Amino acid sequence: MKWNKILILAVIVVIVSLATMAAVAPVWQQNPYLGKYLPLIKDAVLGLDLRGGVHVVLEAQDTPEAKVTPDKMKQLMAVIQRRVNQFGVSEPVIQQQGERRLIVELAGNIDPEKAVREIVKTAYLEFKTEDGKTVVTGADLKDAIESKDPASGQVKVDLTFNPQGARKFAEATAANVGRHIAIILDGKVLQNPVVQEAIPNGKAQITGYQSLEEAHNIAVLLRSGALPVKVEIAEKRAIGPALGADSLKKSEHAGVVGVLAILIFMVMYYRLPGLVADFALLIYALIVLAIYVGLHVTMTLPGIAAFLLSLGIAVDANVIIFERLKEELRTGKSLRSAIDAGFKRAFTAIFDSNATTLIAALVLYFLGTGPIRGFAVTLGIGIVASMFTAISVTRWLLHLVAASGLVKNAKAYGA
């Protein structure tokens, strides 16, 4: 018996067990304290399918008035960004895809229909004279602020034009005293007031709103500006928070049950090396989860499936090694040299088989979008990490066990 090796083994067993319990605890919420101090799973970035939210792909389209250009796309992105910020969602995703697509992702408990409606509103504001001439547009606007008169309860939006707009507005009002100037938003007449007198200070007012919220929405739109090009919704996926939470809970449970089944199977079939493999697998799972958290990998349902699959690949590597180890022991080799020979001969099989799977993951990453891409990332990380743990961690643990002198009988190793 080598007590120092046994001590190292004991320390590893305790640390791995504690870390695993801490990582799994949030799933059952049995121990809120552990979950709080080692929130491995809690810090993971959850995809929309797991926490609810809306994913929209907007496609800019050419119209006779406005063609889609890289510059217009930049403007479009800026406007959408401003509008999205008004929702106050945490970590919104706005990114361009290809030449004329924008992906907008809003997570959390929001009303997806309302969000999408507000995001793609064109908000094209015009002031038109009776003979249909446009005198000022939303582009001339400096600010728009909603307010409520506490005395009368009247809700209004105060508009302030920029200097150029103020001049145009002053000229138009001077020329149209006694006649109507209509305020039109997205082709809909909001108001059609009669001009009482010339307005030189560049201020106008829209009234007639039912609620402050309604006025607020209009003000937001006017402030953020009109979309520079026509936009259509190419794809929209809204996952309600109820379904998201449901999926998350179920998948976590399924994952824990599946992993437990593997751990039990390995011990039943491979005995001592199986137990060693179980600890290697737990270390593997912890490493992978830590990488996910560290790299801010977004966990989606397919991502969880990929994680569990990579766990299968990690098991496979261990199985290959143990089958080899058994063979080497049967040829009468000593335990130590059998472990080394077993690893050496298993290595080419593990390397070649994982390399081909990695190729599939890479292809998926470069060609896939959205959840498929996330799936490829989780699978890729899993494959690389599983090779590392199978070849280094399992070998190290097996050597430690062999060197500790705890179990000397080759039968315990499956021979």
Place this chain on the structure above:
Amino acid sequence: MHFIKLRKIWYAISIAVILPGLISLMLQGLNLGIDFTGGNLLEVRFARPVPVEKVRQVVAAQGLEISRGIQKSGTSDYIIRTRHLTQDEQEKLVAALNGLGKNTMLRNESVGPTIGRELTTKAILALLIASVLMVIYITIRFEFKQGIAAIIALLHDTLVVTGIFSLFRIEVDSSFVAALLTIIGYSINDTIVIFDRIRENMLARKKGECLEDVVNASLWQTLTRSINTVLTVVFVLVALYFLGGSTIRNFVLAMLIGVVSGAYSSIFNASPLWVDFKLLEKRAKVKEARA
């Protein structure tokens, strides 16, 4: 049991499994979801059970065809599939459903037709590129004939899965593509481990030992590993199937069929096929020598 000598039986089993699916694929194709065809999918959960006729009436009242079906899942959950709707049409539908009673929107997906087309071409492209790259890798590390045998085996697995999905009209969405590619990865992974053993045994081949016996011995040597590995993956997938969320059930089902098929094909298709390729090559050489 001599795996290689019985190879005609294994080929026959594979064909018997693939053929019905293949016929179904040609006759009725796949039951493509909105990811591929474009369209709308709305999943709502009513607080109180609502009869399916009521839901159908509401949808029909919106002037929407119900050819794509209203599916009841659970006690009061409904999945409503329609053609691609505009934002306005969607809002009207949601408002109309609210008239039926208190409900929460679980899912509302809307995919335009261009996105669907892009996804299909990208999926096929991904399959092709992945296959070519894997053949190149196997050719470098093993030999070209093994690469081809491995690709035929994975083609077998994809055909088994798509065939079964077509036969039973199970809906196919974008996660199905991910499942297929994982199956491909798994199938190749499984085949390579066996090929690795064949490679090793071929180097240590005794004089006069025939190819069939070397491959057969390799298969027996790796059999425990093949069974144990597929078992552990099946454990996880079965757990996911029964306990996982409804949204990944089809994905998991595809993987389950594919993984079992992948284990079968690497033992019963890939290795025997390679033997056949080798024997053909030998026969051609003998002919050449005689001529």
